[in-house]
Amino acid sequence: MKLKKNIATSGEGFIFNPGNGDSFSTNEIGTEIIGMLKDETPPQTIIETICAKYDVDQNQFERDLDDYLSQLKDYTILE
């Protein structure tokens, strides 16, 4: 799971795909995940990092992450 090279992101959760002009907003945790995807962090590490930082059930977060990643893929943000 890797963010496409040309995707532009901001610390405020704005995502811009210059290939097709799409732009999106994501929330704080979404922004953190995008940041980790940018650094090519594997999903397991993302899960561990987020679960250690926030009070969240791991199973629930794994499902949420799956949804989020498939959304990003649908929007052609991931490679």
Place this chain on the structure above:
Amino acid sequence: MVKQSKNGGKQDRKTIVIAVTALNAIDSPGPGVAVIRAIRECSDFEVRIIGLSYETLEPGLYMHDLVDKTYQIPYPSAGTDTLLGRLMHIHEKEHLDLIIPNFDAELFNFIKLRERLLESGIHTFMPEMEQFEARDKIKLYEFGKKHELIMPKDRLVYQDRDLAEAAEKIGYPMVIKGKFYDAIIANSFEQAQKAFYKIQAKWGLPIIVQEFIKGTEINIAALGDGKGNTISVIPMRKLYITDKGKAWAGITIDDTTFIELAIKFIKVTKWRGGCELEVMQSPDGKPYIMEVNPRFPAWIYLTAAAGQNQPAMLVKMAMGHKVAPIRDYEVGKIFIRYAWDLITDIGEFHRISGTGELEGKKSNNDGQND
């Protein structure tokens, strides 16, 4: 005639007198005002802009910060002799160096007059008649086949009884298109019939029955030097469209598919001048060329804003200067079209209506320009 500029401190600069058409900056705008805005922004030359209008209420006439003087010209249906007569009258007074026509419907006449205009010292930078006619809507599929460009399949229908057969070959949904303008999507034979008669009544025959391509609409503004070289290409995605299908907001995008497509189009056609490729990118990434407009689009100012001032580059090439191709541009540059009530007075309207001419008076409008 190229004249010495009277501007203080710029004696070495020449003023290029440029006539521009399509000043109808309305809800479905012509490109003229955007072309002038881009040209005026270029610091490499001084210009005097002569507007050429068909209607007395084209907003560009009254934008005196952009247009120095406007002359009415005859409708294209009046023919080339009438047009030439009027242009020569304007030339006598204004000493035109260049004319940039921006309407599809007038291009035929201007292309026919190219040599005559040049003999009088008026330059143009338009496609050849062969190039102009080859990209005509009614020949588009054949054109694509010849040059290995992807175009939607189509059938020309010259009488209503042939519609059913064409519909069967193309399949539903399909697009029923007029030869000049208008397109209606039809999901059944009944809808196709209704669209056929509606468009026939407006634009005549033939009617084009075209394969419907689902996807993302991308428009590409490109400039060719007439020798097969692409001087500039900017792809834009429409972000919002009006009920007439015109972009009211758009963004420059970075996708080599579209750059390469425009380069190929210009190479195979040896296109001279500006053009707009209307492209539909299917979900599997194929770029279908839906239409080729043989002039700059109304959103052409975005090319200047993004770093490739296509109208200014056209002026330079038309005046005989060599212009090197540019490839870099700013991605993510957005235009948002807006409406603004320009205020004038009855005197100005009277002058253009009564004499067919309107001199710019910088202090006389609402100061809305740029």
